[in-house]
Amino acid sequence: MSEPISIPNSQGLKKGLLTSTANMDGVRVPINRPLFGDEELKAVMSVVKDTNLTSSNLEGGKKVREFEQALASYLKVKDVVAVNSGTSALLSSLMAADIGPGDEVIVPSFTFAATANVVKMAGATPVFADILLEDYCIDPDDVAKKITEKTKAIIPVDIYGHVSKVKEIKEIAYAKNIVVIEDAAQSLGSMDKGSYAGSIADMACFSFYASKVITTGEGGAVAVNDQELARKLRMIRNHGMIQGYDTTILGLNMRMPEVEAAIGVEQMKRLESFIQLRRRNANAFTEKLRECKDVVPPYEPETKRYNYYLYTIYVKNPRDALMQRLRGAGYGAVVYYDTPVHMTPYYQKSYPVSLKNTEDAAKHVLSLPVHPAVKLEEVEEMAVLVKSFGNA
Ligand SMILES: Cc1ncc(COP(=O)(O)O)c(C=O)c1O
Known part of the structure; x- marks a missing residue:
């Protein structure tokens, strides 16, 4: 196993390309790009040789568990549940919080559509709150104004890798029994007062899409400090099953494949x-x-x-x-x-x-x-x- 790459040398790494809807003719330096070394290639090959490509066990496959542990120890949270996209991380969090028809969820509008789309997919109603221009994240005062009796969750988004005012939002939310789900799709490794983004909300959702700071191609994860919630999330990503075909709660196939998790383990080192x-x-x-x-x-x-x-x-x-x-x-x-x-x-x-x-x-x-x-x-x-x- 070679050492993690040293600063400022990223030269040895292979630079991937991203597809984009914007016209990028003639662009040499894209806005973001995946960066892989030989370790990622070897990790993929070893999963393929093993032929254990995925696992429908509640705990997930070997590489999924390794990736989850790497994330949990980095973020200093009790548990992490890996899924197949940031969108799945958000949707499974809403499902784990039992959010559905008749419920309102406060979200910023200055975000990628996934943040609001998952609220609609859960059958609930998105309520849009404004942002602060100092960091482009949701404005806690506007959140407070938009809370009604129907509000069941608030999703602050750490846009651009900035860190939302999660502590302030938690204070507003907890007095009213509202769940805080941080959309940390863009903020892996960002910090506020010594805590990693995603480590203090009830649930925090990461994305490992190809443009993100580390990538598994497509992929996501939910960070939690509550082991019961983690177990529920593991069931939700696996059609609500615990052991065999025993669907106990509603779920979907949101499992992360082993090849992706193997890439994620190597990317975490970088x-x-x-x-x-x-x-x-x-x-x-x-x-x-x-x-x-x-x-x-x-x-x-x-x-x-x-x-x-x-x-x-x-x-x-x-x-x-x-x-x-x-x-x-x-x-x-x-x-x-x-x-x-x-x-x-x-x-x-x-x-x-x-x-x-x-x-x-x-x-x-x-x-x-x-x-x-x-x-x-x-x-x-x-x-x-x-x-x-x-x-x-
Ligand atoms: C703020 C935000 N939320 C959610 C998502 C959804 O993540 P994914 O594309 O992995 O489904 C993204 C990803 O691009 C994002 O930037």
Whole structure:
């Protein structure tokens, strides 16, 4: 077994490609990319040779258990249940909390659609709350205003790898018996006051989609501190079965395949070095953009550590022209998200709501590549393009 990669060398790793709906012709430096070494290849080969590709045991297969243990000990939580996507992590958490028709779940609209879609899939009603512009995460004051007798859960989203105000939200929620499910799909390895994102909510959901800080291709996991809840989640990912065909509660097939878990075990060994490279690039960016009056770099409070899954600036004007300029120079700048969920065609008619900060952010944010394969010279070049933009 070779040592984890050292900083700042990510050169030996194979760089994968991501499919994207945006036009990325001519882009050399994509917004994110999977990074694999020989260890991932060997781990996959060994599962394939073993032919134990999956397990419908309640506890899951050997590699699934190993991946879960690696995540639980990293996050310092009692248990982790691996599933086949971040979406499944969210849906199984709602199912484990018995959320269904007649219940309301408060979610931000400034997120990937999965956060709201799972609420609909569970048969409940999403209620959209606004965000704070300081970190683009849900605003606890707006959450408090949107609580009704029907509210059963709140899903703060750690957007861009920033960390939501989970403690404040827990205080509001617990007084009213409301479950807090953190959408930590983007924030593996981010921290707040010494605790990892996803370690203090009732349940926290991670994604290992190909763009994420570590990946298993597709994949997800739920972190919990309650062993009973963990057991329920394991049943839900396995059609509610405990032993054989004994469906005891409602569930689905949300199992993570062994090949993916084997990749995840190797990726976990690289996680801290990946985050340190992302943070090196992000800090270099912020240093260079500090004096630029046309953009606001991300603000990281002293008590927090962001994983910089996305390095997102607020561009005063005109954002899309700057994005095109960066893409023209080979950098895959991307807007996450130009259409907030409540304004998408599916939601806008049924959920009419005005969310001032969300709509403002959607017009002004721009994410720039800082993943581990981005070199400091490239950060420098992007910063020059951003800084000179207002004067071009
Ligand atoms: C904030 C957020 N929530 C949920 C998800 C869903 O995760 P997945 O794509 O693994 O289903 C994502 C993933 O892209 C995400 O970014």
